[in-house]
Amino acid sequence: MKVSALAESVGARVLGNGTVEVSGISSIRSASAGDLVFVEDERNLRLALESAASAAIAGSFAMKKTYSKPLLISKHPRLTFALAAKLLRSKSTRQSGIHSSAVVHSSARLAKSVTVEARVVIGEDVEIGAGSLLGAGCVIGQGVRLGGDCVLYPNVTIYPGTRLGDRVIVHAGAVLGSDGFGYVRDDATGSYEKFPQIGKLEIEDDVEIGANSTIDRGALDTTRIGRGTKIDNLVHIGHNCQIGEDVVIAAQTGLSGSITIENDVVLGGQVGIGEHARIEEGVMLGGQGGVLPNKVLRGKGVAFWGTPARPVREYLKQLGVLERLAKKK
Numbered sequence: 001m002k003v004s005a006l007a008e009s010v011g012a013r014v015l016g017n018g019t020v021e022v023s024g025i026s027s028i029r030s031a032s033a034g035d036l037v038f039v040e041d042e043r044n045l046r047l048a049l050e051s052a053a054s055a056a057i058a059g060s061f062a063m064k065k066t067y068s069k070p071l072l073i074s075k076h077p078r079l080t081f082a083l084a085a086k087l088l089r090s091k092s093t094r095q096s097g098i099h100s101s102a103v104v105h106s107s108a109r110l111a112k113s114v115t116v117e118a119r120v121v122i123g124e125d126v127e128i129g130a131g132s133l134l135g136a137g138c139v140i141g142q143g144v145r146l147g148g149d150c151v152l153y154p155n156v157t158i159y160p161g162t163r164l165g166d167r168v169i170v171h172a173g174a175v176l177g178s179d180g181f182g183y184v185r186d187d188a189t190g191s192y193e194k195f196p197q198i199g200k201l202e203i204e205d206d207v208e209i210g211a212n213s214t215i216d217r218g219a220l221d222t223t224r225i226g227r228g229t230k231i232d233n234l235v236h237i238g239h240n241c242q243i244g245e246d247v248v249i250a251a252q253t254g255l256s257g258s259i260t261i262e263n264d265v266v267l268g269g270q271v272g273i274g275e276h277a278r279i280e281e282g283v284m285l286g287g288q289g290g291v292l293p294n295k296v297l298r299g300k301g302v303a304f305w306g307t308p309a310r311p312v313r314e315y316l317k318q319l320g321v322l323e324r325l326a327k328k329k
Contacts, residue, residue, distance in 0.1 A: 001088065003055050003070045006036075010083045015063065016070035022054050025085045036088070038081035057081050111148070129166065141177070147205070159217065165205035171233070173212040177201040180216040180239025180257055195219060197239065204228075210235060210251065219257070226263070238275075250287070264300075272307075285309055 001009075004018030026035035028044065031053035038057040039048045048056040049067055057072045057080050074080035098104060098116040108122045111130035116122070118136045126140050129148030134140070138152050141160035146152075150168045158164075159177030170176065182195035199218020203225045209215070210233035217223055218240045225237075226245035236254045237243065244263035253267050256275040261267075266284045274293030279285065282300030290307030291297060297304055299311070306315040 003072065006084055006087060007072045009087055010072070010074070010080050012057065012072035012074040012080055014070060015073055016067060018070060020054055020070050022088070024088060025081070026053065028053070036081070036084060038077045040077050057084065117154075123160070135172070153211075159201075162201045162203070162217070164203045165207070165227070167206050168203055169208040171209065171211040171213075174209050175214045176203070176209070177217045178214060180219050182219050182239060182257070199223065199239065201225075204245075207231070213237075216241075216257075232269075244281070256293070286312070 001022060002018060003020045003022060004014050006022065007014045007018065022036040023034040024036070026032065026037055028037050028047050028051045031037050031051045033052055033054055035053045036055050036057065037048050037051060037053040039045050040059060042061045045058060045062055049069055053069070055070045055072065057074055057077045059077050060073060060075065062071055063073055072080065096113040096115045099118045099120070101118045102116045102120040104116065104122045105124045105126065107124050108126040110128045113131045114128050115133040117134060120134045120136065120138045122140045123142040125143045128146045129150065131148050132146055132150040134152045135154040135156065137155040139157045141158055143161045144158050145163040147164055147166035147168065149166055150164060152170045153172040155173050156170045157175045162177035179197035182197060183192040184195050185192055197217060197219050199220050200222045201215060201217045202222055204227040206228045207225050209231045212233060213231055213235040215223060215225065215237045216239040221240055223237065223239055223241050225243045226247065228245050229243055229247040231249045232251040234252050235249050238255050238257040240258040241255055243261045244265065246263060247261055247265045249267045250269040252269055253271040255273050258276045259273050260278045262279060262281040264282045265279050268285060268287035268289065270288045271285050273291040276294045277291045278296045279291070280296065280298040283297050284303040285297065286303060286305040289305055289309045292308050295308070297309060303312045304310060305312045
């Protein structure tokens with residue numbers, strides 16, 4: 001794309017020659033001709049200008065003079081770079097079609113420009129939206145609904161009845177819609193009977209799910225992942241969980257069943273949350289934080305830490321008291 005067209009699309013201002021074309025993105029260190037890079041401070045601007053990149057995104061600090069390369073001026077260079085990368089990727093083309101080794105049920109309905117790679121299995125009554133990609137070895141169960149422009153990387157398994165919205169990205173090895181961990185103990189025999197797991201899993205638009213993550217279907221109702229939520233690798237979400245919009249969940253987090261996570265929550269790595277807990281809108285929970293069953297964390301913009309999780313200031317104060325007591329002892 002020409003720098004001028006790219007700038008218009010991402011809401012940036014061009015400083016310099018807008019006719020220069022860019023075709024990819026890169027770090028400053030690895031840049032080559034045709035690449036776009038970004039800088040967030042004046043200190044790194046010189047490095048960007050001396051690199052092989054064809055253009056750079058920078059903040060308003062770069063508006064003082066003219067430079068040897070065209071610059072896209074933005075209030076948020078990192079965000080603008082992410083938007084530009086998305087546009088440049090969408091310009092790339094891939095060949096649609098169904099690989100000869102794929103198994104597609106005769107009742108499945110695939111829209112135009114769908115790509116189905118080797119050894120994919122698509123079950124009965126499946127619907128796949130236009131422009132979606134199914135990587136090698138994916139298994140799509142009966143009655144699954146997959147929206148448009150979705151990307152499933154290799155070996156993703158989607159259990160029957162699961163629904164995914166548009167532009168959902170699922171990384172390799174993820175399992176969506178598997179049975180929840182629900183059992184009832186028979187006190188007379190000491191054995192465990194499996195509780196029915198017949199609910200659904202619904203994933204809304206623009207969700208991204210990391211590699212080897214697992215999301216359970218509801219037991220009797222629906223597990224739901226809200227629009228725009230981003231889930232890292234190796235995350236487990238149990239049955240009946242309700243995850244809001246624009247939630248961020250870092251790697252190795254584990255959610256028990258029937259948890260509610262409201263909009264704009266941020267969960268750090270290795271967080272553990274007990275069943276029926278509620279994390280209210282805008283809460284931030286630091287890495288390895290723990291929330292006990294049935295507890296509620298509230299306070300938009302408040303950061304929590306520790307197990308059981310409590311506001312960071314309170315947690316650090318308690319650690320300080322413990323340290324002083326240990327020294328006295």
